[in-house]
Amino acid sequence: MAMVKKYSALIFLIVFIITSAQNLTIxxxxTYKxxxxxxxxxxxxxxxxxxxxNESIFRDxxxxxxDSLIFYGNGxxxxxxxxxxxxxxxxxDLKTNTLLKYMVLPLSRDxxxxxxxxxxxxxxxxETKIIDEIKCQKAEVNYGGRSWTAWFSENIKPSEGPYVFNGLPGLVVEIYDSNNDYLFKLVKIRKSNHKNLFSMKGGKKVSWEELTKLQQDYYKDPFSFTKTQSIKVMTDDGSGGLKKVNLRESTLSIQSDLKEYNNVIELNKKIDYK
Incomplete structure (x- = not known):
């Protein structure tokens, strides 16, 4: 939480400067489990x-x-x-409130x-409380099979927040689920001088059912793309050279991680990997 303290004074100083700004970086x-x-x-x-x-992207x-490197042509x-x-x-899309969630398959980059x-x-x-010198009001919502508590500030526009959370009378400063699995907290906000979001390009639109099928197929064979394309998968050998990846061992490792680290934010879309 040191990061939060580091930026709290900055937030307090610029809150009233940026409330009318259209282009922002927040x-x-x-913190999640x-x-x-x-x-x-x-x-x-x-x-x-x-x-x-009137467009936004939420990403780590x-x-x-x-995305910026790809936009400027760096591979x-x-x-x-x-x-x-x-x-x-x-x-x-902030005008239509259209939300699109993206997923990329690691090896094929699809x-x-x-x-x-x-x-x-x-x-x-x-109910109100002060968070990092910002007066916030309480709100609750259900999303993704989870119950969420949010604290927002009417003094900070726009009516946005992390991930899908928007539509309150001000910016979401903090939001967490009832299981304490996910906690989003505001740490910095500033005007943006960028003219481009450097967003991910292309992609195929799918339904949730199709997305689930893609995830299940990836679990069954993470290296299917490399096999069908006859691509050799290499890794660092620790001495500056390359060595072939043991696909069986790597597959078992990926499958284990997918099953173990599967506390997804949309709990109602959670996949029972088998």
């Missing part, structure tokens, strides 16, 4: 909500940097983690996206 720290069975599984990541010209810091970016459960990447159509029905409460 950073959230996500990718595994429900391992008490030591808690992790933290920095995420960015970039807003430009590594993905944001990777394939920074790669993707083997555990597809750990991907939170959301595009939003991009898929699905519409997020679950309505957010917020319940507001008169």
């Amino acid at each position: 950073a959230y720290e996500l 990718p595994s429900t069975s391992r008490k030591d599984s808690s992790r933290s990541k920095l995420y960015f909500l970039d807003i430009i010209n 810091a590594m993905r944001r940097q990777s 394939y970016g920074l790669g993707y983690p083997n555990n597809i459960n750990d991907q939170l990447y959301l595009k939003k 991009v898929f996206y699905v519409g997020v159509n679950e309505a957010l029905t917020w319940k507001l409460f008169p």
Whole structure:
């Protein structure tokens, strides 16, 4: 939580400057538990909500940097983690409130996206509290099979927040689920001088059912793409050279991670990997 303290004074100073800005960069720290069975599984990541010209993207810091590298022609970016459960990447059209959740298969780099159509029905409460010198009001909502408590500030616009959470009378400063598996907290907000979101390009639109099938197929054979394309999979041999990957061992390792670290944010879309 040191990151939060570091930026609290900055937030307080610029709140009233940026409330009318259209192009913003908003950073959230996500603390989450990718595994429900391992008490030591808690992790933290920095995420960015970039807003430009009525469009926004929510993604982690590594993905944001990777998108920028790809945009400027630097190859394939920074790669993707083997555990597809750990991907939170959301595009939003602020005019139509259209939300698209993206997933990338790590080896083939195939991009898929699905519409997020679950309505957010917020319940507001008169209760208030101060978070990092910002007066916030309480709200609750159900999403993804989880119950969420949010604290938002009417003094900070726009009416946005991390991931899918928007539609309140101000910016979400903090939001967490009732299981304490996910906690998003505002750490930084500033005007953006960028003219481009450097967003992920292309992709195939799929239904949630099709997305589930893609994830199940990936679990069954993470290296199916390399096999059908006769691509050799190599890794660092520890001495500056390359060696062939043992596909069986790597497959078992990926499958184990997918089963163990499967506490996904959309609990109602959780896959029982077998």
